[in-house]
Amino acid sequence: MEIRELVIAGWTGRDEQSLRKHIRELEELGVKPPKTTPIFYRVSANLFTHESAIQVSGPDTSGEVEFVLLQGSELRVALGSDHTDRKAETIGVSLSKQLCAKPVSRESWRYDEVKPHWERLVLRSWTDGKLYQEGPVTAIRSPEDLMSRYPLKPGYAMFCGTLAAKDGIRGGERFTMELEDPVLKRKLSHEYRVKVLPVEG
Structure with a gap:
């Protein structure tokens, strides 16, 4: 489907303790806490990509695994990474969201197929092969x-929020992610490499 509008939902955690942990992680990087939770950031639709490699400016970026809602003739669920420039995030979150491509799995599922057992779905990500994030989608507000x-x-496409990083936010050269459906015994997965471009000025 053609993506005409891309929105990044932020601060979407259901659990207040986990949400505060994620806010603290970002505050340690100099990011101001949000005015409201959740919050929705509009970004350029052309950042949406299925490519297996992205280019970023400088070394201060990292991925975040998320489920992605795709609204076409029916609602579908895909897997994506809200890849973000952490240095720019200290200046402004909207700016940081706009600076990096947003990799998304080519495959997606009909939401109606997973809605009955939504609480069983699990998100995971790895940075350079090391487990980075893991948890149930119920840690995040529901699609509804x-x-x-x-x-x-x-x-429209909506990235729906992420999980706290296991050992703090960090970048890497390779980001791997999956959304597991243990009931229907299947997974959405995607991997991409990050090429860092030099910052000359």
């Missing part, structure tokens, strides 16, 4: 909750 706050029209 998010769509009630930011309705999706055909051609």
Whole structure:
């Protein structure tokens, strides 16, 4: 489907303790806490990509595994990484979201197929082969909750928030992610490499 509008939902954790942990992680990097939670950042639709490699400016970027809602003739669920420039994030979150491509799995599932057992789905990510994030999608607000706050029209895609990093936020050369459905015994997966471009000035 053609993506006409891309939105990044932030601060979408259901658990207040986990949400505060993620806010503290970012505060340690100099990022100001949000005014409201959740919050929705509009970014350029052309950042949405299925490519297996992205280019970034400088070494201060990292990925975040998320489930992604795709609204076409039906609602579908994909897997994505809200790759973010952490240095720019200290200046402004909207700016940081706009600076990096957003890799998304080519494969997706019909939401109706997973809605009955949504709470069983699990997100995972690895940075350079080391487990980076892992947890149930129920750590994040439900699709219905998010769509009630930011309705999706055909051609819209929404990244729906991430999990806390296991050992703090860090970047790497290779980001691997998956969304596991243990009930229907299947997974969405995607991997991409990060090429760092030199910063000349």
